[in-house]
Amino acid sequence: MREKLQTFAGSMMVPIILLVIVGFYVSIASSFTGYILTEGTLLYNLFTVISSIGFMIMRYLPFWFAVGVAFGLAKKEKGWAAFSGLIMFMCFNTVIGTYAGTQGWNMDTVSVSHLVDNLGWAADKAKNFNSLWKDLAGMFTFDMGIFSGILTGVVTSLIHNKWYKKTLPTVFSFFSGPKFVIIMITLISIPLGIAAFYVWPVLAAGLQAMTKFITASGLFGTFLFGATDKALLPFGLHHLIAFPIEYTRVGGVMEIGGQVYEGVRNIIVGQAGSPDATGYIVRNFTTGRILFQFGGLPGAAFAMMATAKPENKKKVASIVIPAALTVMFVGISEPIEYTFLFINPLLYYLIHVPLSGLAYVLTELTQVSINGHALFFMIPNLFQPHKVHALSLFLLVPAYFAAYYFSFKWAILKWNIKTPGRGDEEDEIKFYSKKDYRDKKDGSALANEIVAHLGGPDNIDNITNCATRLRVTLIDPNKRSANNVWVSDLKAKGVVGDGKAIQIIYGPEVSTIATEVKEVLEID
CATH class of the missing domain: 3.30.1360.60 (Glucose permease domain IIB)
Structure with missing residues (x-):
């Protein structure tokens, strides 16, 4: 099970690449069209086009997940798998819409006014049912968000991996291999879509209950998310807890400028593109990373350098300083985390994990509202600084540096943990300096x-x-x-x-x- 979950989590990174681009396109382009340039000018029109590309990517997220997940999970013939993922996604949603039509449902009959006036439904029941549906690229179907893309991508990969080498009798040989997969996809999409017609309303109710739980759990839920996210990192499963909150309705739903956004990261992008927004959501389950990426992990790294043997301090610095800068600039924290994780997991789980959870709580308590959690991803804030509310970080980041520095230094010396530069033999703990990379x-x-x-x-x-x-x-x-x-x-x-x-x-x-x-x- 862990093997399959790891592979699945890795495949999710394929479509996520697009969302990094979206953040820059929408944030920067919208700042020019909303606050800087005059409407009708050449530059204004150019930035409007760039912004529209970003919003288009957001609007069709399920498509990218269907293609990306199928591509990522395919063992061979990945191009065919990606193509098959798109076909499965279109067939799946077409089946849902068509079958719903046979049951009397279409865009008119699922409207709140029709349900209340003609069918006598209660207003709340009508609104909940109406929220299940949407028009997606001209298809009447369920509003499943990225779940429809993930589902069809996974099913496509299973079909593809099973039959991409399928051989048929000579007379039908044209339909062998990946083309046989296409045939099976169109057929399997029928029972899959019909099953979804009955199952999704139940799952949607479960997601709604999960959203209410996360909202009602307050700061405890925030701490639990931050600590669990880090606790799962060594197993490669941390994406599975972050993705639903960041990119699905589990993380919340907000209407911005007439467009509904699901998931905290998508909501932030919507706020970046709205001239009416005065800030970003506070409870976004991401700003907590700023504390341990700018303060905590650099503090832990410098604690390793401080506790190294005198003759090894320069050598330790050659890996500590670049690693600390990498964490702050691009948010890649694993080089530092895995240094003490593999030397002594207690450093990771008894100090880093709980302090990570606390970081999310502190940024939420102090109402930090900012787009991005590393310097590179914070660039769009330069164009819309009025939406940033983060003065508390000037106190919290140094405090976190001190907390990590002194706690790691104490633990290393107390239990004589062999962090870099403290081993008895040079090869006991491997360093990776600039010379190591050149050689x-x-x-x-x-x-x-x-x-x-x-x-x-x-x-x-x-x-x-x-x-x-x-x-x-x-x-x-x-x-x-x-x-x-x-x-x-x-x-x-x-x-x-x-x-x-x-x-x-x-x-x-x-x-x-x-x-x-x-x-x-x-x-x-």
Whole structure:
């Protein structure tokens, strides 16, 4: 189960890439059209076009998830899988709308006025039923948000992986392989869509109840989210708790300028694009990251440097300072987190996890309202500074630096934890300085060694990557090299998992490494 969840979480990162672009397009372009430029000028029209692209991506999020998830979960022939995901999504929603029509439902009959005036429904019941439906790219269907894209993407990948190599008799050979998958998708979409017609209203009620629970749980729910998000990071499952809140109605629903936005990240983008918005939502389950990315983790990193042996301090600084800057500028925190996670997990779970949860609580208590949680992603705020309310960060960030610095320093010295620079032998804990990266092996050579240490091409069932890790599914886990070999000989920062599903942590350069490995394996 963990293997499949890890793979699924990784596939979700494919469509999420689009949302990073959306944030910049909408925030920056809308600031020019709303506050700076005069309507009708050439630049105004240009930025209007850019903003419209961003809103278009937002409007059709389910499409991108259908294609992206199918692509990400496919083992081979990923291009065909992505194409199949789009077909499944369109067929699925067409079936829902058509079958609903046979039951007497269309855009007119699901309107609140029709339900109340002609069918005698209570107003609340009518509004709840009406909220289930929408017009999506000309299709009358359920308003499932990205869940429809995720569902159809997952189902498509299952069909694709089962039948993409299907062979048929010679007379039907044209329909073999991926084309057979297309046929099966159009057929399977029928029972899938009809089943969704009956099941989705029940699930939607469950999501509504979950939303009410999160809202009613207040600061406890905020703490629980932040702590759980970090606690799941080592297992590669943290995306599964963050995605529903960030990109679905579980995180809340808000109407902005006549457009309904679901999920806290989507709501923030909507507020960035609205000239009437005076700030961003406070309870957004993201601003807590600012405290441990700007203050906490740099504090922990400098605690490692302070406790290193005198002769090793410069060497430790060569990894601590770049890693701290990376956290603040682009929000990639795993190089620091995995340094103390693998040395002593108690540092991670007894100090970092609870303080992470508390960070979300403090930013919510002090009403922090800002777009982005790392310097790079905060650039749009420069164009709309009047929407930012974050003065408390000038006190909270230094406080978090001090809290992490002194707690980590105390724990390291108290229990003599062998953080970087404190080992008895140079190779006991591996450092990665600038010289290490300059001397790093050629990418193709490293990729060949990675494949060899995974037990060879025939032992690799599937390989993908997220922002910092290679995610590998093996046929026989006993054929791969031990964890310490990956760290000492293959430039990895650590390995997660001990079964068929493992994750090899390489940091931000993992995308290049993954491409090289796939070329060695001759897969797309």
